Amino acid sequence: xxxxxxxxxxxxxxxxxxxxxxxxxxxxxxxxxxxxxxxxxxxxxxxxxxxxxxxxxxxxxxxxxxxxxxxxxxxxxxxxxxxxxxxxxxxxxxxxxxxxxxxxxxxxxxxxxxxxxxxxxxxxxxxxxxxxxxxxxxxxxxxxxxxxxxxxxxxxxxxxxxxxxxxxxxxxxxxxxxxxxxxxxxxxxxxxxxxxxxxxxxxxxxxxxxxxxxxxxxxxxxxxxxxxxxxxxxxxxxxxxxxxxxxxxxxxx
Amino acid sequence: xxxxxxxxxxxxxxxxxxxxxxxxxxxxxxxxxxxxxxxxxxxxxxxxxxxxxxxxxxxxxxxxxxxxxxxxxxxxxxxxxxxxxxxxxxxxxxxxxxxxxxxxxxxxxxxxxxxxxxxxxxxxxxxxxxxxxxxxxxxxxxxxxxxxxxxxxxxxxxxxxxxxxxxxxxxxxxxxxxxxxxxxxxxxxxxxxxxxxxxxxxxxxxxxxxxxxxxxxxxxxxxxxxxxxxxxxxxxxxxxxxxxxxxxxxxxxxxxxxx
Numbered sequence: 001x002x003x004x005x006x007x008x009x010x011x012x013x014x015x016x017x018x019x020x021x022x023x024x025x026x027x028x029x030x031x032x033x034x035x036x037x038x039x040x041x042x043x044x045x046x047x048x049x050x051x052x053x054x055x056x057x058x059x060x061x062x063x064x065x066x067x068x069x070x071x072x073x074x075x076x077x078x079x080x081x082x083x084x085x086x087x088x089x090x091x092x093x094x095x096x097x098x099x100x101x102x103x104x105x106x107x108x109x110x111x112x113x114x115x116x117x118x119x120x121x122x123x124x125x126x127x128x129x130x131x132x133x134x135x136x137x138x139x140x141x142x143x144x145x146x147x148x149x150x151x152x153x154x155x156x157x158x159x160x161x162x163x164x165x166x167x168x169x170x171x172x173x174x175x176x177x178x179x180x181x182x183x184x185x186x187x188x189x190x191x192x193x194x195x196x197x198x199x200x201x202x203x204x205x206x207x208x209x210x211x212x213x214x215x216x217x218x219x220x221x222x223x224x225x226x227x228x229x230x231x232x233x234x235x236x237x238x239x240x241x242x243x244x245x246x247x248x249x250x251x252x253x
Numbered sequence: 254x255x256x257x258x259x260x261x262x263x264x265x266x267x268x269x270x271x272x273x274x275x276x277x278x279x280x281x282x283x284x285x286x287x288x289x290x291x292x293x294x295x296x297x298x299x300x301x302x303x304x305x306x307x308x309x310x311x312x313x314x315x316x317x318x319x320x321x322x323x324x325x326x327x328x329x330x331x332x333x334x335x336x337x338x339x340x341x342x343x344x345x346x347x348x349x350x351x352x353x354x355x356x357x358x359x360x361x362x363x364x365x366x367x368x369x370x371x372x373x374x375x376x377x378x379x380x381x382x383x384x385x386x387x388x389x390x391x392x393x394x395x396x397x398x399x400x401x402x403x404x405x406x407x408x409x410x411x412x413x414x415x416x417x418x419x420x421x422x423x424x425x426x427x428x429x430x431x432x433x434x435x436x437x438x439x440x441x442x443x444x445x446x447x448x449x450x451x452x453x454x455x456x457x458x459x460x461x462x463x464x465x466x467x468x469x470x471x472x473x474x475x476x477x478x479x480x481x482x483x484x485x486x487x488x489x490x491x492x493x494x495x496x497x498x499x500x501x502x503x504x505x506x507x508x509x510x511x512x
Contacts, residue, residue: 015507025421028417
């Protein structure tokens with residue numbers, strides 16, 4: 001089997017500008033005069049991460065908050081570029097990340113979905129052609145022409161999920177999507193994900209729900225403080241992760 | 254680095270087109286006069302400014318309305334791009350770093366939207382020049398070159414302002430004053446010969462003055478533009494864009510922390 005995702009020695013650091021929040025032009029002048037740009041610092045979000053995912057398999061990414069899971073997703077999606085190492089993908093990708101902000105609140109669901117499709121590299125005509133299926137799958141009805149700010153979290157998630165799967169990409173990324181929305185739709189999502197895998201698509205799922213990883217994934221990846229600390233059979237990785245989390249809870253008590 | 258931005262923009266060209274068309278539609282939606290607002294707005298200003306500067310203050314420029322429009326319409330392109338562009342990243346915060354939506358698209362959309370408005374309004378100035386019997390020669394063919402230089406200069410300034418505005422929010426407020434000041438410091442209402450000679454070299458540093466001068470020479474004087482000044486505007490535009498893109502690229506990934 002060929003690899004759909006190859007991540008080699010990837011490191012990512014973020015610039016933390018030494019600019020206070022709510023700074024003014026006065027601060028800009030001071031920053032220039034005092035050469036504060038030299039005092040900007042960096043934070044390591046990922047350090048030397050390497051792994052590969054076979055075509056047609058499903059990877060589950062686990063780890064505590066701030067461990068670098070979302071950064072890793074953004075690197076795979078191509079939203080961020082690694083500072084060192086490389087991310088190689090075979091075929092195209094459709095990421096579905098951080099749902100609370102999936103669409104601009106002032107746009108209608110239809111406009112937001114169209115912009116998302118164009119951002120996924122589709123032409124205007126292709127985006128138009130995909131619309132009916134998106135409206136249908138998301139079960140959003142006439143709300144599709146209402147502003148997104150009137151949507152519930154669940155509706156937003158349904159629409160975002162419908163958009164992500166509509167483009168039929170070779171690889172799909174899902175970051176914490178099962179945590180929002182109702183049980184029925186979560187079930188529908190899982191069915192779609194399963195269906196995708198059966199059709200040879202590659203799937204990456206970030207979740208706190210280790211049970212789902214054990215149940216559905218072929219491979220588990222555990223990140224801690226930006227480093228890869230576990231990779232392999234889901235049951236083994238989740239077992240080790242569970243032990244560490246239990247120790248932490250015990251230490252706190 | 255600038256190549257990265259260009260490649261991204263090409264890759265997401267449909268997205269950029271969609272957003273520009275959306276802006277244009279939003280602007281004209283629900284107004285019976287539609288696209289004519291683009292013409293009406295400078296014409297209304299033209300009437301007021303002509304009254305004040307040609308009739309009251311007697312600046313002594315023949316065919317004053319034409320002279321004025323040659324500077325005013327390009328300035329509107331520049332000024333509106335700055336005012337909308339400075340907010341571009343802040344207004345687009347729902348997209349920054351969260352989806353594949355490229356942040357660089359946010360800073361070109363306001364400039365392209367105003368460029369479209371400019372291209373709608375500019376033929377009117379050409380028609381007015383013909384009506385007023387300006388001898389329009391081959392120089393008219395250079396108008397796209399002047400436009401391109403202005404596009405580069407405008408995009409450079411907008412990219413810098415949009416980036417800085419993410420971190421220093423009062424840029425937006427200062428900008429309103431800066432744009433007004435620049436409107437009066439550029440020879441749009443008066444001729445450059447009205448400026449005392451010791452200040453002229455300072456005014457000439459303003460790339461917008463060089464661009465305005467080119468439009469005025471082609472469409473008002475009916476002569477060739479001053480190529481050294483047009484060249485200067487190009488150089489400022491290209492260098493400015495390189496610097497602006499470098500600043501943008503350095504801070505792009507830090508935007509999300511401040512939005």
